[in-house]
Amino acid sequence: MEKRKKRILMSVLGVAVCGVSVGFFKRAAFGVDPFQSLMSGLDAMLGIDFGTLYVLANVCLLLFSVINDRTKIGIATLVNLFLLGYIADFSHKSLLDLFPNLGIGGRVIMLIIGIVTMCLASAFYFTADMGVSPYDAVSLIMAEKWKLASFKFCRIACDLTCVLAGVGLFWLSGQSMSGLGQLVGIGTIVTAFFMGPLIEFFNIRVARPFLNS
Numbered sequence: 001m002e003k004r005k006k007r008i009l010m011s012v013l014g015v016a017v018c019g020v021s022v023g024f025f026k027r028a029a030f031g032v033d034p035f036q037s038l039m040s041g042l043d044a045m046l047g048i049d050f051g052t053l054y055v056l057a058n059v060c061l062l063l064f065s066v067i068n069d070r071t072k073i074g075i076a077t078l079v080n081l082f083l084l085g086y087i088a089d090f091s092h093k094s095l096l097d098l099f100p101n102l103g104i105g106g107r108v109i110m111l112i113i114g115i116v117t118m119c120l121a122s123a124f125y126f127t128a129d130m131g132v133s134p135y136d137a138v139s140l141i142m143a144e145k146w147k148l149a150s151f152k153f154c155r156i157a158c159d160l161t162c163v164l165a166g167v168g169l170f171w172l173s174g175q176s177m178s179g180l181g182q183l184v185g186i187g188t189i190v191t192a193f194f195m196g197p198l199i200e201f202f203n204i205r206v207a208r209p210f211l212n213s
Contacts, residue, residue: 006211007128011076014125015133017117019084023091024114027099028107031185033118034159034166034192035135040183041169054085061134069141074131084133111187119195123202127211139196155196163192 025033032040043053058081065072099106126132132140135158142154149157163184170183 003211007130008075010124010128010207010211011074011130012079014121014123014128015076015079015084016087017121018080018125019087020091021114021118021121022084022088023093023095024110024117025187026088026092027095027102028111028114028187029185030107030111030187032183032188034162034188037166037183037188038162038169039166041166041173044173044175045169058134061138065134065137065141069137069145071129072132072137072140074129076125076128077131077133077137080131080133111190115187115191115195115198118191119198120202120206122195122199123207124210126199127203127207150200152196152200155199156193159192159195163188 022033031037039054039057042057046053062073062077062081065077095110099110102110122136126136126140139151139154139158142148142158143151148154167184
């Protein structure tokens with residue numbers, strides 16, 4: 001297969017599988033991922049429509065890429081902005097219909113599937129180099145252009161910042177802290193510390209060999 005066609009395939013499928021993985025992650029109900037933690041905190045603080053807030057936040061992050069590294073904007077960025085949310089929603093609803101009553105064991109399996117597929121899919125569309133999501137671009141720019149640290153450590157720093165900011169905003173908004181368990185859980189902690197290293201692992205072991213095969 002021609003390399004450009006392979007890159008396009010890796011970009012589109014990578015983002016699509018990311019959307020499916022979000023559905024698994026949400027069905028596990030062990031807390032939201034770091035970026036969604038920030039969004040939930042902002043939503044509690046500002047009280048505006050979540051869809052509007054999500055678009056505004058991504059536009060701000062997109063401007064960050066425009067200013068710092070436009071090469072991170074491409075077909076995967078557009079697919080991510082306009083389709084990922086719908087794919088994730090469909091995936092989540094489908095899993096709820098298929099598995100309406102999950103015990104703790106089933107939820108753990110959903111969490112593992114969600115994390116592994118999200119990291120693998122992210123590695124594929126990162127390696128394709130045809131744009132990334134506005135949030136993913138931040139840690140990539142920090143690692144590749146600013147040379148602050150390797151990608152995995154930049155990603156951990158970004159994810160932890162989002163989690164802490166989300167919790168802080170939730171607390172400052174005066175919301176009942178009983179709802180914090182839905183915002184931050186074991187899934188949030190696992191992704192904050194291990195998503196960056198796992199993406200880097202799949203980049204080296206799977207995505208790059210596939211692209212160059």
